Amino acid sequence: xxxxxxxxxxxxxxxxxxxxxxxxxxxxxxxQKGSLYHYISSKEDLLILIIREALAQYISxxxxxxxxxxxxxxxxxxxxxxxxxxIATNLGMLTVFLREAHAxxxxxxxxxxxxxxxxxxxxxxxxxxxxxxxxxxxxNPKLVCRTVLGACNWFYRWYRPDGPLSLExxxxxxVDVLFRGIEARPAASExxxxxxxxxxxxxGSDTSAGA
Amino acid sequence: xxxxxxxxxxxxxxxxxxxxxxxxxxxxxxxQKGSLYHYISSKEDLLILIIREALAQYISxxxxxxxxxxxxxxxxxxxxxxxxxxIATNLGMLTVFLREAHAxxxxxxxxxxxxxxxxxxxxxxxxxxxxxxxxxxxxNPKLVCRTVLGACNWFYRWYRPDGPLSLExxxxxxVDVLFRGIEARPAASExxxxxxxxxxxxxGSDTSAGA
Numbered sequence: 001x002x003x004x005x006x007x008x009x010x011x012x013x014x015x016x017x018x019x020x021x022x023x024x025x026x027x028x029x030x031x032q033k034g035s036l037y038h039y040i041s042s043k044e045d046l047l048i049l050i051i052r053e054a055l056a057q058y059i060s061x062x063x064x065x066x067x068x069x070x071x072x073x074x075x076x077x078x079x080x081x082x083x084x085x086x087i088a089t090n091l092g093m094l095t096v097f098l099r100e101a102h103a104x105x106x107x108x109x110x111x112x113x114x115x116x117x118x119x120x121x122x123x124x125x126x127x128x129x130x131x132x133x134x135x136x137x138x139x140n141p142k143l144v145c146r147t148v149l150g151a152c153n154w155f156y157r158w159y160r161p162d163g164p165l166s167l168e169x170x171x172x173x174x175v176d177v178l179f180r181g182i183e184a185r186p187a188a189s190e191x192x193x194x195x196x197x198x199x200x201x202x203x204g205s206d207t208s209a210g211a
Numbered sequence: 212x213x214x215x216x217x218x219x220x221x222x223x224x225x226x227x228x229x230x231x232x233x234x235x236x237x238x239x240x241x242x243q244k245g246s247l248y249h250y251i252s253s254k255e256d257l258l259i260l261i262i263r264e265a266l267a268q269y270i271s272x273x274x275x276x277x278x279x280x281x282x283x284x285x286x287x288x289x290x291x292x293x294x295x296x297x298i299a300t301n302l303g304m305l306t307v308f309l310r311e312a313h314a315x316x317x318x319x320x321x322x323x324x325x326x327x328x329x330x331x332x333x334x335x336x337x338x339x340x341x342x343x344x345x346x347x348x349x350x351n352p353k354l355v356c357r358t359v360l361g362a363c364n365w366f367y368r369w370y371r372p373d374g375p376l377s378l379e380x381x382x383x384x385x386v387d388v389l390f391r392g393i394e395a396r397p398a399a400s401e402x403x404x405x406x407x408x409x410x411x412x413x414x415g416s417d418t419s420a421g422a
Contacts, residue, residue: 016314018229099310103227140376143384150365151358158357165351173354181392 003029004039005053008046009092017047017100047100048108054093055115058086062122072130073183077175079126083152084171087159094156120145127182137184148178214240215250216264219257220303228258228311258311259319265304266326269297273333283341284394288386290337294363295382298370305367331356338393348395359389 007028011020022043026033040046065078087094101112123145130136136144152174159170218239222231233254237244251257276289298305312323334356341347347355363385370381 016229018227019314099313102310103230139388140384143376143381144388146365146369147362147385147388150368151362153365154357154361157361165354170354173351174358177350177355177358177392179392181388181390 001039004036005046005050008043009050009096012047012050012096012100013092017043017096017103044103044105044108047096048104048111050093051097051101051104051112052115054090054097055112055119057090058083059115059119059122061086062119066122066126072126072133072135073179075126076130076136076179079123080148080152080175080178081171083149084155084174085167087152087156088161088167091156091159091161098153098156120149123149131184134184136182139182144182147181151178212250215247216257216261219254220261220307223258223261223307223311224303228254228307228314255314255316255319258307259315259322261304262308262312262315262323263326265301265308266323266330268301269294270326270330270333272297273330277333277337283337283344283346284390286337287341287347287390290334291359291363291386291389292382294360295366295385296378298363298367299372299378302367302370302372309364309367331360334360342395345395347393350393355393358392362389 004025008020008025011024011028015024020043022036023033025043025046026036029036040049061082062079065075065082068075068078070078101109104112120142124141127136127141127144131138131141155170155174215236219231219236222235222239226235231254233247234244236254236257237247240247251260272293273290276286276293279286279289281289312320315323331353335352338347338352338355342349342352366381366385
């Protein structure tokens with residue numbers, strides 16, 4: 001089964017989900033198409049299996065980070081690193097998930113949406129713990145989560161294992177830039193972006209994107 | 212032709228590119244399938260047309276911002292706003308572009324890659340102008356561009372015109388958080404993220420993600 005999933009991930013990633021047939025998958029694992037149906041009932045089933053497996057790994061690792069005794073800023077850094085490493089090490093699975101989720105049935109999509117929400121809530125929880133401790137500025141938690149995870153998710157589009165920078169260097173960069181973007185500290189008023197909502201120089205009272 | 216493109220965008224967005232047939236497109240615009248071939252030679256042609264039109268609009272608007280006399284921080288803010296507004300107002304076209312680009316032929320993909328590179332270079336140029344003027348920290352320009360545009364690109368996945376926040380409010384949020392992430396100013400050392408490369412408290416010397 002693991003072999004079938006690995007083959008399907010590779011094919012969905014390279015050819016796209018719709019362009020891949022059950023025959024392609026059977027060929028890739030050296031099975032007759034009829035035998036393949038012993039293991040899975042349809043291509044749709046395989047897609048939802050792949051997506052749920054990707055999400056389950058992601059969620060359980062993040063739950064561990066969220067439950068740990070680390071201070072919020074370390075939790076945030078670990079969450080970003082975990083997210084990027086997860087994309088880098090499961091590039092095929094994540095590409096299929098991030099690109100092909102629209103091919104799911106409404107029922108399957110509801111399951112995936114629920115699990116994605118759980119993931120986002122964990123990230124929001126880490127952020128809000130940091131706000132409570134004065135580490136992060138109080139902003140709209142949903143938007144914080146979408147900005148941070150959006151920047152990280154896009155990683156799947158351009159990350160190449162043989163690129164000039166190591167995964168560690170890139171993760172350091174993301175943690176640094178994203179952390180600075182939301183941390184609580186006095187704004188450098190002379191460099192405040194125009195129209196950014198007139199946040200006070202004391203920080204922590206920016207409500208321009210408030211809930 | 213505009214009508215055919217609009218219909219194709221809607222279908223590619225809702226059903227996905229591979230699941231949409233030329234018959235579906237003909238039906239949507241009330242043409243015989245044979246007549247549709249007067250206008251376009253294949254579904255592939257239509258996809259590349261849609262993608263190139265999306266990119267051409269994006270690039271020419273951004274060129275205008277980059278060429279303007281605005282200070283770098285305003286250029287940066289305008290570039291982020293322009294990117295998000297472009298996604299919001301061309302949601303269908305951008306969804307097709309961002310999700311279906313892998314369905315292009317290698318030759319088509321080379322064209323799109325070149326135009327995407329041009330877009331990224333404009334954003335990097337704005338950032339580097341700001342570095343030269345001391346507004347932004349010197350970081351790896353490619354990574355800055357990927358972080359900023361990645362966060363913005365992900366917008367196409369969750370933006371809903373009828374959501375609780377206006378486009379303006381969300382754009383303000385992105386400008387604020389992303390600008391702070393890269394602006395030059397003293398780091399609040401007590402809130403510096405762990406393992407972020409030991410940047411100096413004076414800012415501007417962070418090379419943790421340097422080229």
